[in-house]
Ligand SMILES: Nc1ncnc2c1ncn2[C@@H]1O[C@H](COP(=O)(O)OP(=O)(O)O)[C@@H](O)[C@H]1O
């Protein structure tokens with residue numbers, strides 16, 4: 001029997017039972033939707049995490065030390081020299097000031113950084129540029145805003161604002177660049193301005209102190225992050241004379257990798273749940289398919305007898321019914337892929353809140369790829385094979401004489 | 408050349424919960440190419456059992472059956488299926504057409520199982536449908552839209568389409584009125600004239616008129632010529648004044 005003939009037979013059989021076929025595949029649709037929604041979400045969350053801090057995120061280590069004095073950039077530079085685990089060690093200082101334009105006044109969360117920060121973070125500019133070394137040395141009042149802040153200050157996130165000035169506290173400050181999102185932005189309501197300024201300007205004009213707030217190290221690619229973190233802790237303990245029992249209170253060193261691992265752990269328990277849901281509905285769906293196929297076989301006993309009389313071998317009959325079952329499952333699966341993908345958009349808000357914190361500004365866009373669709377299709381084929389096997393064998397084993405005269 | 412079919416000493420015993428039924432008790436029969444043989448007998452005499460064996464749908468409990476010289480008892484299920492696909496055509500009392508499929512698709516159905524290239528199927532189906540004189544306007548009708556006579560002609564076309572060595576028909580006129588029956592039987596007679604070999608099973612003596620040979624079956628045995636003659640004479644004696652015997656029902 002040719003493949004083309006099989007396809008024609010399968011299509012006409014399914015077409016004849018459209019309503020029943022549609023109802024029967026519901027279980028498969030639900031199961032596959034669950035799998036797809038889950039994978040699309042996990043993919044989206046992973047991509048959001050990666051996208052948030054650039055590709056170097058896994059290498060990123062946050063270093064915080066609390067001793068009896070503030071750490072300054074001198075400490076940072078010393079770390080950069082001493083800690084051989086890192087490609088680069090940078091720091092930022094946090095501060096706040098009122099940011100005003102002609103018409104608008106907003107509170108600003110400000111971050112002071114040195115020019116190499118942008119390279120380390122892989123910051124992408126929507127418009128304008130990073131600070132120059134000259135600006136850092138001179139303590140020039142320059143500011144880089146994110147798009148959201150441009151919206152807050154100028155009413156339009158896409159406004160061309162590079163070259164314009166805003167007031168930061170009492171000082172005129174030139175906007176030199178616009179970024180998509182300020183990576184260090186730490187919350188605030190949606191009327192808060194996030195700005196990045198040269199470290200020197202931040203220290204003299206906003207904070208009045210050379211203190212650094214957050215030190216960030218970028219380890220070599222492929223490093224064992226746990227070891228890097230431990231070596232960094234040892235170094236800090238030695239350099240700043242931190243007693244063994246004070247370590248917990250005096251320093252906090254953690255890698256993005258550990259954070260990603262944590263999210264992944266949470267996600268994997270979530271995906272376990274979804275897999276269970278998917279598994280159960282595939283099982284129920286598969287049993288539904290089997291039931292329908294058994295009904296099909298019973299209804300078509302005479303047809304089977306006829307086909308055998310006309311020369312169909314057992315394998316022809318088996319194949320015909322198997323293909324019917326597989327087609328049902330795959331059709332259900334493809335509908336499930338579409339529904340699951342659509343559903344994953346509906347779930348993004350919910351999941352982003354659950355995993356990234358309430359009101360998180362991290363944008364999660366579900367991700368679907370060819371591999372996932374192929375995988376889902378594979379699962380459907382397998383379901384079709386498993387649950388179509390018994391009915392198909394039953395059809396194939398029917399006695400031609402008895403089935404021809406079956407009433 | 409070997410006879411189209413050669414049956415010798417065939418027994419068929421059914422085993423069921425109720426016990427054994429000896430449905431065929433030593434049937435021997437030869438049919439040559441181009442013959443139109445009628446197997447006649449009352450209900451329960453073993454006609455269908457014989458037909459199933461001749462059609463390679465069932466195997467004799469003992470005895471041999473050779474189809475075109477091939478000993479069928481040596482073949483496995485798949486080989487029997489292949490034989491049915493290539494060498495046999497069936498016509499059933501209840502037509503057994505696929506109701507929702509068109510006439511064309513019904514007639515082409517056997518070709519699916521004997522690996523005829525799709526490009527040649529329509530041509531062969533049309534040739535078969537012409538041989539049974541079904542007007543072309545019906546080719547695209549669904550088979551359940553046809554009359555009984557038309558359905559049976561479609562079924563005969565289906566039996567012809569693979570150009571079989573032997574066409575087997577089990578009570579092909581059993582569900583038809585006499586006018587339609589005659590049309591269907593004429594179709595068989597014409598096929599015989601074209602050289603087809605036909606074995607037709609019936610309980611209706613009027614059908615046998617169309618055949619060029621008739622054998623009678625009673626209780627699983629074919630009657631000898633003397634037994635047959637005695638039977639006919641007895642029938643005439645029992646009903647003086649009436650010409651041909653009435654059908655057994
Ligand atoms: N599958 C079967 N199992 C048991 N007995 C059967 C079976 N098929 C037919 N028989 C019996 O065999 C005998 C011959 O049946 P059958 O060949 O169908 O006769 P006919 O076609 O001449 O009416 C009958 O007694 C019938 O009851």
Ligand SMILES: [Mg+2]
Pocket residue numbers: 454455
């Ligand atoms: Mg019968």
